[in-house]
Amino acid sequence: xxxxxxxxxxxxxxxxxxxxxxxxxxxxxxxxxxxxxxxxxxxxxxxxxxxxxxxxxxxxxxxxxxxxxxxxxxxxxxxxxxxxxxxxxxxxxxxxxxxxxxxxxxxxxxxxxxxxxxxxxxxxxxxxxxxxxxxxxxxxxxxxxxxxxxxxxxxxxxxxxxxxxxxxxxxxxxxxxxxxxxxxxxxxxxxxxxxxxxxxxxxxxxxxxxxxxxxxxxxxxxxxxxxxxxxxxxxxxxxxxxxxxxxxxxxxxxxxxxxxxxxxxxxxxxxxxxxxxxxxxxxxxxxxxxxxxxxxxxxxxxxxxxxxxxxxxxxxxxxxxxxxxxxxxxxxxxxxxxxxxxxxxxx
Amino acid sequence: xxxxxxxxxxxxxxxxxxxxxxxxxxxxxxxxxxxxxxxxxxxxxxxxxxxxxxxxxxxxxxxxxxxxxxxxxxxxxxxxxxxxxxxxxxxxxxxxxxxxxxxxxxxxxxxxxxxxxxxxxxxxxxxxxxxxxxxxxxxxxxxxxxxxxxxxxxxxxxxxxxxxxxxxxxxxxxxxxxxxxxxxxxxxxxxxxxxxxxxxxxxxxxxxxxxxxxxxxxxxxxxxxxxxxxxxxxxxxxxxxxxxxxxxxxxxxxxxxxxxxxxxxxxxxxxxxxxxxxxxxxxxxxxxxxxxxxxxxxxxxxxxxxxxxxxxxxxxxxxxxxxxxxxxxxxxxxxxxxxxxxxxxxxxxxxxxxxxxxxxxxxxxxxxxxxxxxxxxxxxxxxxxxxxxxxx
Numbered sequence: 001x002x003x004x005x006x007x008x009x010x011x012x013x014x015x016x017x018x019x020x021x022x023x024x025x026x027x028x029x030x031x032x033x034x035x036x037x038x039x040x041x042x043x044x045x046x047x048x049x050x051x052x053x054x055x056x057x058x059x060x061x062x063x064x065x066x067x068x069x070x071x072x073x074x075x076x077x078x079x080x081x082x083x084x085x086x087x088x089x090x091x092x093x094x095x096x097x098x099x100x101x102x103x104x105x106x107x108x109x110x111x112x113x114x115x116x117x118x119x120x121x122x123x124x125x126x127x128x129x130x131x132x133x134x135x136x137x138x139x140x141x142x143x144x145x146x147x148x149x150x151x152x153x154x155x156x157x158x159x160x161x162x163x164x165x166x167x168x169x170x171x172x173x174x175x176x177x178x179x180x181x182x183x184x185x186x187x188x189x190x191x192x193x194x195x196x197x198x199x200x201x202x203x204x205x206x207x208x209x210x211x212x213x214x215x216x217x218x219x220x221x222x223x224x225x226x227x228x229x230x231x232x233x234x235x236x237x238x239x240x241x242x243x244x245x246x247x248x249x250x251x252x253x254x255x256x257x258x259x260x261x262x263x264x265x266x267x268x269x270x271x272x273x274x275x276x277x278x279x280x281x282x283x284x285x286x287x288x289x290x291x292x293x294x295x296x297x298x299x300x301x302x303x304x305x306x307x308x309x310x311x312x313x314x315x316x317x318x319x320x321x322x323x324x325x326x327x328x329x330x331x332x333x334x335x336x337x338x339x340x341x342x343x344x345x346x347x
Numbered sequence: 348x349x350x351x352x353x354x355x356x357x358x359x360x361x362x363x364x365x366x367x368x369x370x371x372x373x374x375x376x377x378x379x380x381x382x383x384x385x386x387x388x389x390x391x392x393x394x395x396x397x398x399x400x401x402x403x404x405x406x407x408x409x410x411x412x413x414x415x416x417x418x419x420x421x422x423x424x425x426x427x428x429x430x431x432x433x434x435x436x437x438x439x440x441x442x443x444x445x446x447x448x449x450x451x452x453x454x455x456x457x458x459x460x461x462x463x464x465x466x467x468x469x470x471x472x473x474x475x476x477x478x479x480x481x482x483x484x485x486x487x488x489x490x491x492x493x494x495x496x497x498x499x500x501x502x503x504x505x506x507x508x509x510x511x512x513x514x515x516x517x518x519x520x521x522x523x524x525x526x527x528x529x530x531x532x533x534x535x536x537x538x539x540x541x542x543x544x545x546x547x548x549x550x551x552x553x554x555x556x557x558x559x560x561x562x563x564x565x566x567x568x569x570x571x572x573x574x575x576x577x578x579x580x581x582x583x584x585x586x587x588x589x590x591x592x593x594x595x596x597x598x599x600x601x602x603x604x605x606x607x608x609x610x611x612x613x614x615x616x617x618x619x620x621x622x623x624x625x626x627x628x629x630x631x632x633x634x635x636x637x638x639x640x641x642x643x644x645x646x647x648x649x650x651x652x653x654x655x656x657x658x659x660x661x662x663x664x665x666x667x668x669x670x671x672x673x674x675x676x677x678x679x680x681x682x683x684x685x686x687x688x689x690x691x692x693x694x695x696x697x698x699x700x701x702x703x704x705x706x707x708x709x710x711x712x713x714x715x716x717x718x719x720x721x722x723x724x725x726x727x728x729x730x731x732x733x734x735x736x737x738x739x
Contacts (some may be wrong), residue, residue: 012709014714020716064712078697082404083588
C-alpha cells in the first residue's frame with residue numbers, strides 16, 4: 001500500500017495537532033486537580049506558568065485542527081476523487097471509506113466546536129489576573145482531547161481505506177446521489193421535509209434568530225441567559241435546516257441542474273469552491289449563540305467577569321446575526337440571480 | 348517640546364517582536380544562512396517529487412480530455428480479440444446517448460529498440476496531425492514516429508509484427524506530444540492492419556463518444572448488452588482515475604524513498620533550532636527583564652517563520668525551475684528513469700495549491716513545531732533557573 005502524498009500531509013498535520021493536544025491535556029490534568037487561585041505557593045506559581053504554556057499548546061492544536069479539517073475537506077473533494085474509481089466529488093470518496101470518513105468529519109467538527117468555546121473562554125479568562133476560569137477551561141480541554149484522538153484515529157482509518165482501494169473497480173458517482181430516489185416520482189420528493197417546508201422553516205428560523213440576536217445585543221442584559229440559551233437551541237436547528245435547504249433547494253441554482261442533492265459538488269472548482277465559504281459561514285453562524293450562552297454562564301459563575309462576559313456574549317450574538325445574513329445572501333444569491341434572469345424558480 | 352504634525356518625521360510602523368527576531372537572526376548570519384539553505388534543500392527535494400507527479404497527472408488529464416468517452420474491446424477466453432467493425436459501430440450507435448462510434452486500429456509490435464505502438468491513421472487522425480505538428484498523414488509504406496522510435500540512418504524503420512515490414516519515416520511527432528506519442532508509430536490503415544494481422548473489416552477496438560461526461564457511466568449497462576460477443580468497456584473517467592492514481596502513488600513512492608534523507612535533514616534542522624532555543628540563559632535574561640512567557644514563545648515563532656518562509660519560497664522556486672524549465676533532464680531521470688528530456692508538462696492553479704498545502708504540511712509545519720515545542724518548555728521555566736543553567 002503506497003500512500004498518496006496528500007494523505008501523508010494530512011497524517012502529518014494530525015500528528016502534530018495530537019502532539020499539542022496531548023501536551024495541553026497533560027497540563028490540564030494538573031490544573032484541574034491542583035489549581036488554587038489566590039495561593040502564592042511555588043507549586044501554584046509553577047502551575048500558572050504551565051497553564052500559560054498549556055494554553056499556547058491548545059491554541060496551536062486548535063490552529064492545526066482547523067488546518068487538518070480544511071486539508072481533509074480539500075482532499076475528499078478535490079484530490080481523492082482522482083484516485084477513487086468513478087468518483088467525481090466527495091460523495092463516492094466518503095462512501096468508499098465505509099463510514100470512517102463521516103466519523104472523521106463528525107469528530108473533527110465536534111472537537112473544533114469545543115476548542116472554539118475554550119478559545120473564547122480562555123480569552124475571557126485572560127482579562128482577569130487571577131484567571132478564575134482556569135479550572136473550567138482545563139476541564140473543557142480534557143473534554144476536547146478524547147474527541148481529538150478519535151478524530152485523528154478516524155482520519156487515519158479513512159486514509160488507510162482510500163489508499164488501499166483498487167483503482168480499477170468501476171463505481172458510478174452520481175448513482176450514489178440518485179440512489180436515494182426510487183422511480184421518477186421519488187426524484188421530485190426526496191426523503192425528509194419537502195422543499196416548501198424547508199423554505200418556510202429556514203425563513204422562520206432565520207427571522208427568529210435575528211430577532212433573538214437583536215434583542216440580546218440591544219436590550220437589557222437581565223434576560224441575556226434566556227435569550228442566548230434559546231438562540232443556541234434555535235441556532236442548532238437553524239444549522240441543520242440551513243444545510244438541508246442549501247443542498248436540497250439552493251444548490252440547484254449553483255449546479256443549474258435540478259435534484260442533484262450533493263453537498264460535496266459545491267466544493268469543486270467548476271462551482272468556484274463556494275462550498276468552503278457557504279459551509280464555513282454556516283459553521284461560524286451556528287457556533288456564535290452557544291458561545292454567547294457559555295459566556296453568560298461564565299459571567300454568572302464568576303461575578304468579577306460579569307461585565308466582560310456580557311460584552312463578549314453580545315458580541316457573539318451580533319456576530320451570529322452578521323454570519324446568518326451573509327450566509328443567507330451568499331446562499332440565496334444564485335437563486336435570486338436566476339429568478340431575475342429567467343423569471344421562474346427552479347422546482 | 349511640542350511638534351506640529353506636519354513636522355513629525357516618518358517612522359515605519361514596525362512591530363517590536365518580529366524586528367527583535369530579525370535582529371537576533373542577523374547576530375548569527377552564517378548560522379541563519381545555513382539553516383535557510385538546509386531547509387530550502389529539503390523543500391526543493393520534496394517539492395520536485397511532488398510537482399513532477401502532480402504535473403504529470405494534470406498533463407495526463409488534459410490529454411485524456413480529448414480521449415473517447417468509452418472504449419469497447421471484444422474479449423474472449425484468450426484475452427482481447429479483434430472486433431468486427433461494421434456491426435460493432437451499428438450496435439453502439441443503436442444505444443441511446445451515443446453520438447459517435449469509431450473503430451480503431453492499433454497494437455504493439457517489435458521496434459528497433461523494443462516495443463512500439465502501431466496506430467492506423469484513419470480519416471479522423473487529421474486532428475491529431477495538426478495537434479502534433481506533423482505535415483501529413485502517412486501513405487502506404489510510410490510512417491510517422493514518436494521521439495522514442497529511432498529509424499535507421501537512411502530513414503528506414505523496421506518493425507516486426509505478425510510479419511516484418513520496413514517503412515520510410517516521413518516525420519516525427521513534436522516533443523509536446525511526447526507524453527502520449529513517445530513510442531507511437533503512425534501507419535497507413537492497410538499497413539497497420541497487415542503488420543498487426545487484423546483481417547479486413549476488423550478493428551482493434553471501438554471508440555465511443557457521448558455528449559455529457561456524466562453519460563459515460565449511465566450508458567454502460569445498455570452498451571455492454573448491445574454487442575453479440577462479450578466486451579470490456581472502459582470509460583474516460585476510469586482511465587483518467589487510473590493515471591491519476593498511478594502518478595500520485597509514484598509520487599508517494601518517490602516521497603517515501605527520499606523520506607529517510609528528508610528525515611535526517613529535518614533532524615539536523617531540529618537540532619540546530621533546539622540548540623538556539625536551548626540558550627536558556629538568554630531566555631532567563633529576557634524573562635528577568637519583564638518578557639512574558641507569551642513574548643518568549645512568540646519570539647521563537649517569529650524566528651522560525653523568518654527562516655521557514657524564505658526557505659520555502661526559495662525551495663519552491665528552485666523545484667519549479669527544475670520541473671518546468673525546458674531541457675532539464677535529471678529529475679525525470681531520477682524519479683521515473685526517463686533517459687531523454689521529459690515531455691512538456693502543465694500545472695493548473697488547483698494543483699499548485701495542493702502542492703503548496705502538501706509542502707506546508709510535510710516540511711514547514713514540522714519545522715515550526717520543532718521550534719515551538721522546546722520553546723514552550725523553556726519559556727515556562729523560572730528566570731533564575733534559566734540564568735543559572737547558562738553559567739555552570
